[in-house]
Amino acid sequence: MIRIVKQSPFVGGIVVSIVLFATLLIGWVWLFGAKAKAKLTAKYPPPGQLVNVGGYRLHINCQGQGSPTVVIEPGNGDFSLCWSPIQREVAKFTRVCTYDRAGLGWSDCSPRPRTAHNLVEGLHTLLARSGVEPPFVLVGHSLGGPLARLYAHEHPDQVAGMVLVDPAHEEEFLRAPEAVKRLQPKSVKMMNGILRLMQVAITTGVFALLPRLYPRQALSMVPEEARETYRGLTSADAKCVAAIREEYGAYEDHFAAMRAAHITALGDIPLIVLSHGKTQQIPGLSAEVSREFEQISDQLHVELTAQSPNGKRIIAEQSGHYIQLDQPDLVIDAIREVVEAVRPI
Secondary structure, eight states, X not given: OOOOOOOOHHHHHHHHHHHHHHHHHHHHHHHHHHHHHHHHHHHSOOSSEEEESSSSEEXXXXXXXXXXXXXXXXXXXXXXXXXXXXXXXXXXXXXXXXXOXXXXXXXXXXXXXXXXXXXXXXXXXXXXXXXXXXXXXXXXXXXXXHHXXXXXXXXXXXXXXXXXXXXXXXXXXXXXXXXXXXXXXXHHHHHHHHHHHHHHHHHHTHHHHOGGGSOGGGGTTSOGGGHHHHHHHHHXXXXXHHHHHHHHXXXXXXXXXXXXXXXOOBTBXXXXXXXEOSOOOOTTSOHHHHHHHHHHHHHHHHHHHTTSTTEEEEEETTOOSOHHHHOHHHHHHHHHHHHHXXXXX
């Protein structure tokens, strides 16, 4: 005989109450989160101008006067705000422009695929439509290094000099130790998961309502003076984190495009390659493997320097990957040196 257990009205009432409370809480977060995000958007307007580059707008911020114009290409997932201290100092001796790739910072998302060629063409169109005339000195950090080289490859008549700040290289994972090759897709997957969680927190308004919950690690690669603005801007719209996810996911595609372009020479332009001097221990790998990967990176930077007969390499002894944060004066001096080398007498 099957015995039917009737649910207690009391238990049923608790379940209904919990569901109702959860629904009200979610609704409250969405409502007040939207208001909080709107306030952040109003609080942190773009410092530069938004320029239509073909169905979407990119943000560009130019300061200072003089020629050549320095154009800064930020690293993977970074945008103009991350270079504000450097830009302020460079603006004292020439014109300097920072910008945000599609979806990052104050820029709109692009309907076009996030390929290296599309990113370069977006910058080319942005500079032309915003009235920024060549010659340019391109400054590329990390992923910005390959993008700067690709820009010079596709528009050689516009680029008079270049500074590569601890640049990535399209062959770094091809030459890497097997342990690094196995770890790379796992690292990308883990980062994708973290960024997805951040997207949810931003979309619901959690970070806008409770800024203390914003991950500190996400701010560690931003100049201290810009961290409040960076947190406010990225908490106001999930598009920024979505674009960062896209960049991490497209990293190898960018390298493949660079390898296909086969850029082995940049002409005789003044070129400075800045390399980090502190050994970078790769989480999850042995010190021996990390040192081997460092040696490979070192060799690639030597090869990059040789892409111009006027190439010069500088080791930033006190710096990790973000030389512009650890030794900003070294980056500023390198930019000044290249600017003065190409500036008309």
